[in-house]
Amino acid sequence: xxxxxxxxxxxxxxxxxxxxxxxxxxxxxxxxxxxxxxxxxxxxxxxxxxxxxxxxxxxxxxxxxxxxxxxxxxxxxxxxxxxxxxxxxxxxxxxxxxxxxxxxxxxxxxxxxxxxxxxxxxxxxxxxxxxxxxxxxxxxxxxxxxxxxxxxxxxxxxxxxxxxxxxxxxxxxxxxxxxxxxxxxxxxxxxxxxxxxxxxxxxxxxxxxxxxxxxxxxxxxxxxxxxxxxxxxxxxxxxxxxxxxxxxxxxxxxxxxxxxxxxxxxxxxxxxxxxxxxxxxxxxxxxxxxxxxxxxxxxxxxxxxxxxxxxxxxxxxxxxxxxxxxxxxxxxxxxxxxxxxxxxxxxxxxxxxxxxxxxxxxxxxxxxxxxxxxxxxxxxxxxxxxxxxxxxxxxxxxxxxxxxxxxxxxxxxxxxxxxxxxxxxxxxxxxxxxxxxxxxxxxxxxxxxxxxxxxxxxxxxx
Amino acid sequence: xxxxxxxxxxxxxxxxxxxxxxxxxxxxxxxxxxxxxxxxxxxxxxxxxxxxxxxxxxxxxxxxxxxxxxxxxxxxxxxxxxxxxxxxxxxxxxxxxxxxxxxxxxxxxxxxxxxxxxxxxxxxxxxxxxxxxxxxxxxxxxxxxxxxxxxxxxxxxxxxxxxxxxxxxxxxxxxxxxxxxxxxxxx
Numbered sequence: 108x109x110x111x112x113x114x115x116x117x118x119x120x121x122x123x124x125x126x127x128x129x130x131x132x133x134x135x136x137x138x139x140x141x142x143x144x145x146x147x148x149x150x151x152x153x154x155x156x157x158x159x160x161x162x163x164x165x166x167x168x169x170x171x172x173x174x175x176x177x178x179x180x181x182x183x184x185x186x187x188x189x190x191x192x193x194x195x196x197x198x199x200x201x202x203x204x205x206x207x208x209x210x211x212x213x214x215x216x217x218x219x220x221x222x223x224x225x226x227x228x229x230x231x232x233x234x235x236x237x238x239x240x241x242x243x244x245x246x247x248x249x250x251x252x253x254x255x256x257x258x259x260x261x262x263x264x265x266x267x268x269x270x271x272x273x274x275x276x277x278x279x280x281x282x283x284x285x286x287x288x289x290x291x292x293x294x295x296x297x298x299x300x301x302x303x304x305x306x307x308x309x310x311x312x313x314x315x316x317x318x319x320x321x322x323x324x325x326x327x328x329x330x331x332x333x334x335x336x337x338x339x340x341x342x343x344x345x346x347x348x349x350x351x352x353x354x355x356x357x358x359x360x361x362x363x364x365x366x367x368x369x370x371x372x373x374x375x376x377x378x379x380x381x382x383x384x385x386x387x388x389x390x391x392x393x394x395x396x397x398x399x400x401x402x403x404x405x406x407x408x409x410x411x412x413x414x415x416x417x418x419x420x421x422x423x424x425x426x427x428x429x430x431x432x433x434x435x436x437x438x439x440x441x442x443x444x445x446x447x448x449x450x451x452x453x454x455x456x457x458x459x460x461x462x463x464x465x466x467x468x469x470x471x472x473x474x475x476x477x478x479x480x481x482x483x484x485x486x487x488x489x490x491x492x493x494x495x496x497x498x499x500x501x502x503x504x505x506x507x508x509x510x511x512x513x514x515x516x517x518x519x520x521x522x523x524x525x526x527x528x529x530x531x532x533x534x535x536x537x538x539x540x541x542x543x544x545x546x547x548x549x550x551x552x553x554x555x556x557x558x559x560x561x562x563x564x565x566x567x568x569x
Numbered sequence: 570x571x572x573x574x575x576x577x578x579x580x581x582x583x584x585x586x587x588x589x590x591x592x593x594x595x596x597x598x599x600x601x602x603x604x605x606x607x608x609x610x611x612x613x614x615x616x617x618x619x620x621x622x623x624x625x626x627x628x629x630x631x632x633x634x635x636x637x638x639x640x641x642x643x644x645x646x647x648x649x650x651x652x653x654x655x656x657x658x659x660x661x662x663x664x665x666x667x668x669x670x671x672x673x674x675x676x677x678x679x680x681x682x683x684x685x686x687x688x689x690x691x692x693x694x695x696x697x698x699x700x701x702x703x704x705x706x707x708x709x710x711x712x713x714x715x716x717x718x719x720x721x722x723x724x725x726x727x728x729x730x731x732x733x734x735x736x737x738x739x740x741x742x743x744x745x746x747x748x749x750x751x752x753x754x755x756x
Contacts, residue, residue, distance in 0.1 A: 130738070134739065154591055163584060164587045249737075262735070262739070264736055289742050293745060304694075335693045356721060364675075376729070378693075381724065381725050404585075405582070
């Protein structure tokens with residue numbers, strides 16, 4: 108299903124849509140309050156953008172430098188061309204780990220947030236191969252129980268009300284029926300997941316930033332689930348898209364100052380953890396993933412999207428995302444940034460996403476690394492049209508309109524007919540949703556008696 | 570060709586022409602103890618000032634007398650923790666009292682290097698966390714913090730307040746997976 112169809116489904120529940128809209132806007136306002144006290148915030152955005160530009164322009168060398176240093180640190184580095192290879196590598200690491208080999212009973216993995224593993228569909232793959240996978244971020248655990256994908260990259264369960272979570276926990280964790288107090292529900296999840304942390308053989312995390320000069324990587328969480336998982340298990344696997352690299356430790360300061368402020372309006376996440384070497388006797392692995400990223404790097408109009416640090420600010424501010432919900436995008440990363448990343452992966456499947464925007468530019472305004480998101484949305488529309496991926500009505504409508512606009516006489520006549528038709532025809536016909544989708548939630552203005560052209564020729568001074 | 574070679578070759582072929590790395594100018598700011606305390610309170614932690622580091626024990630006795638299993642190298646410990654301590658023992662820790670190295674006034678974060686953690690899992694698995702910090706080691710912002718760190722070491726973390734989540738309807742809940750409370754003792 109395309110974005111308009113899925114969005115329509117979400118928007119059917121008017122009260123819930125309004126609540127979703129207001130909740131996300133509240134996060135956007137928190138972001139504003141967090142950045143105003145930082146006088147150099149705009150300068151930081153520019154720096155972050157330039158550091159990422161530089162890194163992308165020298166990415167092969169930084170990847171090599173990162174690999175070399177990570178290996179020196181005793182970390183094993185793996186490379187995956189696509190999602191499938193990534194999944195296979197992760198499974199091989201687990202099966203070959205000395206602490207796991209020969210284990211009877213299921214192998215247990217705890218995972219902290221990683222949009223990359225969502226992108227690669229790692230969970231179902233591991234489960235099929237006998238690995239028990241538990242998402243430990245509270246929001247991710249909620250959607251995992253419900254067998255749903257996250258609807259937001261920072262707040263995975265933002266589409267759900269506390270009553271929904273209460274229902275889910277009643278079913279899976281045995282909380283009392285009707286319990287909907289967030290404090291009580293979080294406590295139930297804490298008790299349930301502590302047990303999972305202690306039992307886990309292997310912990311998987313994402314990567315927020317990877318530092319080439321030291322071979323280290325940084326993971327940011329509020330809950331503490333990444334550190335708990337990693338430090339209790341014998342094997343740590345960190346999966347990263349290749350665009351997560353930055354050159355030096357000093358650059359972390361710029362990105363750490365931007366990330367949480369842009370994401371949730373916090374001055375910093377509770378935990379900003381720097382992993383360089385594994386603990387004695389333990390294993391640490393890094394999987395570097397391409398999965399379409401080098402292709403995007405080669406698209407000069409769109410490579411800027413690789414600068415994204417996954418803060419989600421563009422989602423929180425987007426009037427379309429806020430009223431259509433993350434699931435309407437049907438892509439791992441929803442919202443404006445998802446709408447410029449997804450066509451690179453599958454132009455046919457995601458051809459409606461670049462149109463899920465008013466092109467208001469609010470996404471570009473809040474982006475901490477200054478990605479020109481709305482410009483790229485516009486450019487993807489041209490690609491979609493050129494590749495013949497527009498829906499028939501839009502395609503022929505545009506073609507017809509182009510012809511008409513090229514013939515002034517036909518245009519004048521058309522205007523006249525339309526103006527009279529609007530006056531004469533009943534409202535039910537001019538606003539028939541099957542014929543005029545524009546009028547679904549809008550009223551057409553009263554038709555004027557004459558066009559501007561007619562008025563001008565009558566009133567111009569001869 | 571391995572995936573590694575393929576990826577590197579493709580990056581080389583597709584990357585844009587070289588762009589210079591920008592220079593980060595020295596950003597200054599308010600590095601006062603007051604700002605640090607205000608920001609920390611805003612993220613759910615709180616700070617207490619004492620005259621000398623030796624008074625730590627008194628603070629712990631006053632505020633945490635009800636907690637049984639205390640892990641620390643700074644105050645009287647009731648559980649012995651080292652790098653080999655089992656998960657089952659770590660899980661029983663009620664309070665960890667740990668030395669911080671650098672405090673950041675703009676966000677309330679404190680840097681904890683691996684060596685101060687006693688066990689890598691301790692600051693995260695403990696039910697309550699106390700960080701002890703020399704107040705002359707509070708800096709204004711993250712730039713100054715990284716500058717002051719000689720190295721990020723094998724493992725280390727900035728910790729800012731107690732563990733928290735807002736994943737259910739954006740309602741803030743303190744005590745997600747990590748510490749349920751976090752106090753900073755400044756000396």
